[in-house]
Amino acid sequence: MAGQEMSKELATxxxxxxxxxxxxxISELAHxxxxxxxxxxxxxxxxxxxTSPEEWRFTGPALRRLQRGLRLQRDLGINAAGVxxxxxxxxxxxxxxxxxxxxxxx
Amino acid sequence: MKYKDYYRILxxxxxxxxxxxxxxxxxxxxxxxxxxxxxxxxxxRFKEVNEAYEVLKDPEKxxxxxxxGRGWQGGEEFTPPPGWEGGFHFxxxxxxxxHFSDFFESLFGHEEFGGFxxxxxxxxxRLGISLEEAYHxxxxxxxxDVPVADERGRLHYQRKTLRVSIPAGVxxxxxxxxxxxxxxxxxxxxxxxxxxxxxxxxxLFRVEGRDVWLDLPVAxxxxxxxxxxxxxxxxxxxxxxxxxxxxxxxxxxLRGKGLPGHPPxxxxxxxxxxxxxxxxxxxxxxxxxxREAMKDFDPRRGLGG
Numbered sequence: 001m002a003g004q005e006m007s008k009e010l011a012t013x014x015x016x017x018x019x020x021x022x023x024x025x026i027s028e029l030a031h032x033x034x035x036x037x038x039x040x041x042x043x044x045x046x047x048x049x050x051t052s053p054e055e056w057r058f059t060g061p062a063l064r065r066l067q068r069g070l071r072l073q074r075d076l077g078i079n080a081a082g083v084x085x086x087x088x089x090x091x092x093x094x095x096x097x098x099x100x101x102x103x104x105x106x
Numbered sequence: 107m108k109y110k111d112y113y114r115i116l117x118x119x120x121x122x123x124x125x126x127x128x129x130x131x132x133x134x135x136x137x138x139x140x141x142x143x144x145x146x147x148x149x150x151r152f153k154e155v156n157e158a159y160e161v162l163k164d165p166e167k168x169x170x171x172x173x174x175g176r177g178w179q180g181g182e183e184f185t186p187p188p189g190w191e192g193g194f195h196f197x198x199x200x201x202x203x204x205h206f207s208d209f210f211e212s213l214f215g216h217e218e219f220g221g222f223x224x225x226x227x228x229x230x231x232r233l234g235i236s237l238e239e240a241y242h243x244x245x246x247x248x249x250x251d252v253p254v255a256d257e258r259g260r261l262h263y264q265r266k267t268l269r270v271s272i273p274a275g276v277x278x279x280x281x282x283x284x285x286x287x288x289x290x291x292x293x294x295x296x297x298x299x300x301x302x303x304x305x306x307x308x309x310l311f312r313v314e315g316r317d318v319w320l321d322l323p324v325a326x327x328x329x330x331x332x333x334x335x336x337x338x339x340x341x342x343x344x345x346x347x348x349x350x351x352x353x354x355x356x357x358x359x360l361r362g363k364g365l366p367g368h369p370p371x372x373x374x375x376x377x378x379x380x381x382x383x384x385x386x387x388x389x390x391x392x393x394x395x396x397r398e399a400m401k402d403f404d405p406r407r408g409l410g411g
Binding site for chain 2: 061
């Protein structure tokens with residue numbers, strides 16, 4: 001399908017915040033059913049722009065968040081709400097580690 | 107080939123119940139999960155823990171392992187007993203794209219692609235790049251092993267070499283997706299390769315997101331009287347104006363001199379006074395004059411004593 005080829009092109013290369021992915025595209029890239037992504041949005045683990053699922057637009061970093069969340073879900077046996085909490089805490093931890101590296105200097 | 111003591115890896119007794127094994131596994135998985143852990147050997151440990159759980163959670167595999175296992179010590183040189191044909195086919199992996207050990211393969215056979223989810227074809231790899239490369243963008247040759255299934259569904263690892271262009275302004279943790287460069291399934295369809303950018307530590311600069319931090323040594327009079335000083339940035343040397351009366355430890359911002367992007371980051375210069383030693387008689391006199399002129403200065407006034 002021409003449309004799908006297009007969508008893949010869109011997400012090749014650097015997945016930064018300028019990348020826009022629809023619900024369909026991000027589900028396809030992460031190899032999960034749309035319902036899995038919808039549940040994670042409902043739990044606040046992912047925050048796409050737009051109001052209805054058809055209008056949702058996810059950024060490049062959201063794909064990494066989703067992939068990370070799916071690995072945690074699979075390997076640690078946690079539900080969508082647990083994934084949302086784990087991702088928030090992990091990102092906070094990433095920020096604090098970066099700050100610590102900066103403050104500790106060389 | 108080394109014998110692997112799966113019970114010891116999970117830290118459970120040989121007669122541990124299925125529940126105990128699961129509990130031990132979950133605990134270790136949380137500790138060493140590569141998405142969670144910052145321990146340097148997390149990935150290795152996680153693989154080991156998964157391999158152990160893969161065997162011990164399955165009553166048949168556990169039985170087979172127990173039958174050959176008595177009397178062996180972890181790490182001991184291991185040769186499968188004569189006539190040993192595991193007779194197992196391995197269908198699923200808990201972790202992503204992991205290589206189980208030779209020991210595992212000698213007992214349970216090769217990993218098979220058939221049962222793997224499509225997600226397994228996607229390969230995730232870290233790519234360490236220097237700050238200079240992140241700033242200017244670069245082209246890098248990378249080599250990595252990707253899983254490739256043969257027509258019978260048996261999994262092998264193939265060395266793959268790729269040239270990757272890294273755009274200017276990548277930040278730590280960003281992913282670069284290379285469509286169709288991941289593992290290959292028995293149907294010949296390839297997954298994607300994701301390179302996760304990891305910015306390497308720099309001699310001078312520290313990074314937080316797109317912002318770059320630099321500690322700049324200054325003389326006391328440069329802070330007190332103001333000065334124009336030369337400052338290294340990723341884009342080259344620039345001149346920085348220190349206003350008179352700047353506080354030691356304070357930071358000055360060089361707008362837009364961080365990593366490029368939308369918007370670009372800033373460079374922050376943290377000023378750190380270096381106190382010049384008084385080596386000559388003249389220098390000592392200069393300090394003495396300073397002491398006289400600064401009589402009302404009490405560096406410990408905040409201590410209350």
